[in-house]
Amino acid sequence: MPYRSLRDFIARLETEGQAVRIKETVRPEPDIRAAACAAARMPAGPALLFERIEGYGDKQVAMNVHGSPQNHALMLDLPKDTGMKAQFHELVRRFDCYPVHPVKVSDAPLKEVIVDNKPSLYRELPLFRVNPWDGGFYLSKACVISRDPETGENQNVGIYRLQVKDHDRIGIQAAAHHDIAVHLRKAEELNIPLRVAIAVSNDPVTSLIASTPLRYLEDEYAMMGAIRGEPTEVIPSERGNLDVPAGAELVIEGEIIPRMRFVEGPFAEFTGYYSTCMIQAEIKVDVITRRRGPIIFENLYSGVPWTEIDYLQALNTCVAPFKQMKADFPEIEALNATYCHGYCSIISTRMRFGGFAKTLALRYLSTPHGITYPKFIIVVDDDIDPFDLQQVMWAIAVRFRAERDLVVIPNAPGSTVDPAHLVRGITTKVIIDATKPVFPDIPLADASIVDIPPETVIWAEEIMKRRKVSI
Amino acid sequence: MICPRCEYDEAYKVFEGEDTIWEVFRCPRCNFNWRSTEGEEFTSPAKYNTRFKLSEKQIREMAPKPPIPPLKV
Numbered sequence A: 001m002p003y004r005s006l007r008d009f010i011a012r013l014e015t016e017g018q019a020v021r022i023k024e025t026v027r028p029e030p031d032i033r034a035a036a037c038a039a040a041r042m043p044a045g046p047a048l049l050f051e052r053i054e055g056y057g058d059k060q061v062a063m064n065v066h067g068s069p070q071n072h073a074l075m076l077d078l079p080k081d082t083g084m085k086a087q088f089h090e091l092v093r094r095f096d097c098y099p100v101h102p103v104k105v106s107d108a109p110l111k112e113v114i115v116d117n118k119p120s121l122y123r124e125l126p127l128f129r130v131n132p133w134d135g136g137f138y139l140s141k142a143c144v145i146s147r148d149p150e151t152g153e154n155q156n157v158g159i160y161r162l163q164v165k166d167h168d169r170i171g172i173q174a175a176a177h178h179d180i181a182v183h184l185r186k187a188e189e190l191n192i193p194l195r196v197a198i199a200v201s202n203d204p205v206t207s208l209i210a211s212t213p214l215r216y217l218e219d220e221y222a223m224m225g226a227i228r229g230e231p232t233e234v235i236p237s238e239r240g241n242l243d244v245p246a247g248a249e250l251v252i253e254g255e256i257i258p259r260m261r262f263v264e265g266p267f268a269e270f271t272g273y274y275s276t277c278m279i280q281a282e283i284k285v286d287v288i289t290r291r292r293g294p295i296i297f298e299n300l301y302s303g304v305p306w307t308e309i310d311y312l313q314a315l316n317t318c319v320a321p322f323k324q325m326k327a328d329f330p331e332i333e334a335l336n337a338t339y340c341h342g343y344c345s346i347i348s349t350r351m352r353f354g355g356f357a358k359t360l361a362l363r364y365l366s367t368p369h370g371i372t373y374p375k376f377i378i379v380v381d382d383d384i385d386p387f388d389l390q391q392v393m394w395a396i397a398v399r400f401r402a403e404r405d406l407v408v409i410p411n412a413p414g415s416t417v418d419p420a421h422l423v424r425g426i427t428t429k430v431i432i433d434a435t436k437p438v439f440p441d442i443p444l445a446d447a448s449i450v451d452i453p454p455e456t457v458i459w460a461e462e463i464m465k466r467r468k469v470s471i
Numbered sequence B: 001m002i003c004p005r006c007e008y009d010e011a012y013k014v015f016e017g018e019d020t021i022w023e024v025f026r027c028p029r030c031n032f033n034w035r036s037t038e039g040e041e042f043t044s045p046a047k048y049n050t051r052f053k054l055s056e057k058q059i060r061e062m063a064p065k066p067p068i069p070p071l072k073v
């Protein structure tokens, strides 16, 4: 059953042992960040629900909601022990169900309270500093909805970092390659404000697709429907012509002030480093709608990997470039672009002929995501699960011949937030071909791989059974 | 109130928690927000991490992100 709200999903996580309630009073800083960091770093890390935050009355905070392979699987309504490769293939399958268009509803809990007289973000949300040297209190997991201001079409839903700066002011990072930057550019060319709605605390698929790099004309709501297996529900915003997710806890509405930039940042990014301070666009808030209390504020901790962002913005990042490559080269089996948003990526493939691994790596570098983000690409055969690093390292250990299989491409486009840049936006790409050489290449001298005994699977089950009894 | 980060002297209180258990301040120049309970390394201009301090000059020289496009006529 698809989840209609964050609350629905937390209830499911609790029945599966994947959510923990913290009933004691915690401090906004540093307790929430420390607990969220701990949850993300442990195996099968649970979501955390903080029921009492010092000074914030009955307002609650949810963290690490997507923060483990188990929670990611449950989001997709799969058994919680489903492996990453299987989840990847399931996600690919559901992407092909696109579009499943959203349905409009006329009533939702998020319209229970409408604050349009001097709305205050400090009053409505239990804000806290995510990382110590962040420039302020960030909304790090809220979904921003906007439309092309010229045509009123191409509605976009995306997660961008949002810095609360005042009662009714929010800084927004609209990087040039983000869809909202296209809307903002058009509005600023016309010198008109860009209307936005910010949905806080959503069902898990809404956040997943809002953080997926879809094409500009693709409709996030129709993709959410495809992933959920039924249409997602939306409700009109109070002002402007935007559709907001009906399951949200709270929606902030306002407009981006045209042609003005204000100090924003720093913010601890997915790279595990702080980004620099810049002057960025700002939203003037004019109305907040929300559920009657107590509100749950969902936010995201990002820091040195692995944190929740490495689960949320992970398999969804792999799917789009995988499908683009698959269309040209059906031999590709899977793509693991989960390391720092794909900075390091692993492709598994069947080999069409000798040298084919290089073809695939270069094709990856020409996908929209691949142009900038990946800088270290490993290609392995289809007998290797690219989501299993033990297998990947084995392939490199025994199949990689540096004199033939190492490719270095200097002076190539790179991610602008890569801390290792010499020139911001420029990087060196490395390809490691760890596939078995095939004709007409020279085969490996020792080409006979040891078989895994076929009875291993049966024995593994037997051993596990006995182990459970003894525990 | 002096901003711990850029040392602008017109920072002010914007909000307080239940029973005034803490207060939140903001700097109108660098937009820094801080809570009174975060500890001296966040609230004191003398103790704020020098790597993250901001000067007026740095603020003046910051590049706009995204760039502001020319007006369409």
Ligand SMILES: [Zn+2]
Binding pocket: B003, B004, B005, B006, B007, B008, B027, B028, B029, B030, B031, B032
């Ligand atoms: Zn300041």
